[in-house]
């Protein structure tokens with residue numbers, strides 16, 4: 040086969056795969072689309088491209104278009120699609136944010152919300168929102184924060200101190216510190232099966248399972264500095280406590296390195312529901328895991344942008 044024929048063949052098969060995926064997204068998403076439109080009409084949304092509108096109105100419009108199906112019109116986490124999800128959409132009226140760079144008990148910064156929009160919350164239906172421009176992310180982040188009426192002006196990110204050199208000694212120290220500070224919840228092997236695991240509840244009295252730290256990806260802590268932040272600031276609204284005040288930075292780094300070393304090579308259990316082909320298309324590092332496939336069905340615009348690797 041000559042080169043041109045080969046190219047044509049490749050191009051055709053790629054297009055066929057793409058069209059099937061889009062069709063699949065279209066079919067599975069159309070039901071949601073109608074309900075989302077109904078909700079949009081209810082709150083009287085304006086065209087999100089209306090450049091005269093103030094940032095707040097723009098944020099509200101973007102929210103109504105892309106977030107309302109899960110997080111709900113009033114931001115209380117009770118969108119029409121929430122019933123389908125095991126990990127429930129955040130209730131923004133509570134002011135409790137899990138993923139932030141500020142100390143436990145203090146509000147997040149607008150940048151923290153934007154970071155969530157860029158990274159998504161892996162293993163949950165909260166996909167990265169790459170269909171939005173940076174400006175749109177900023178507007179919708181401000182709108183999200185307005186539900187809880189917190190004063191975010193005082194929010195100060197904590198600094199992640201420079202990482203020490205990795206060594207056997209530091210790993211051993213991390214292991215010891217892990218056993219005394221983390222194992223009751225995360226288990227002695229970090230598999231999420233500590234003695235307290237089954238009894239833990241979040242602030243809404245829903246079960247709150249400690250992460251299995253041997254699986255990847257984690258929700259957020261997938262780089263050493265994000266892991267450092269999680270250990271230092273805790274996860275607001277859940278039993279995961281902050282260690283910022285009880286451990287020294289070098290001890291937190293030791294635990295950080297140890298947790299990274301727990302990675303078993305296994306992925307978070309995937310629950311594909313016939314989304315295998317799409318998982319394949321996302322490439323090795325972007326396999327759909329946990330409830331991400333349901334997120335794809337509900338949140339077509341974000342799913343499409345993520346799949347295409349489109350980053351505005």
Ligand code: HEC
Nearest residue numbers: 105106109126127128129136137138155164165334337338
């Ligand atoms: C398909 C459902 C779905 C859609 C659509 C969705 N989210 Fe989410 N979102 C979730 C879920 C579920 C979580 C909770 C993850 C967790 O608690 O682990 C979440 C979490 C978040 C968080 C993190 C909150 C925290 O605790 O730190 C932010 C911020 C957020 N969403 C903003 C948005 C915005 C803004 C949009 C629209 C542009 C949006 N989401 C669209 C399902 C969704």
Ligand code: HEC
Nearest residue numbers: 220221224247248249250257258259260269274277278279
């Ligand atoms: C009292 C119980 C408890 C203790 C003690 C605890 N955790 Fe957690 N941890 C949790 C729970 C619950 C979650 C899940 C929160 C969620 O995702 O909603 C969690 C989540 C995590 C995550 C996952 C973050 C992500 O991105 O998904 C990491 C990492 C973590 N804990 C590390 C630690 C380390 C390290 C220690 C000890 C220094 C520790 N935890 C101590 C309960 C605990």
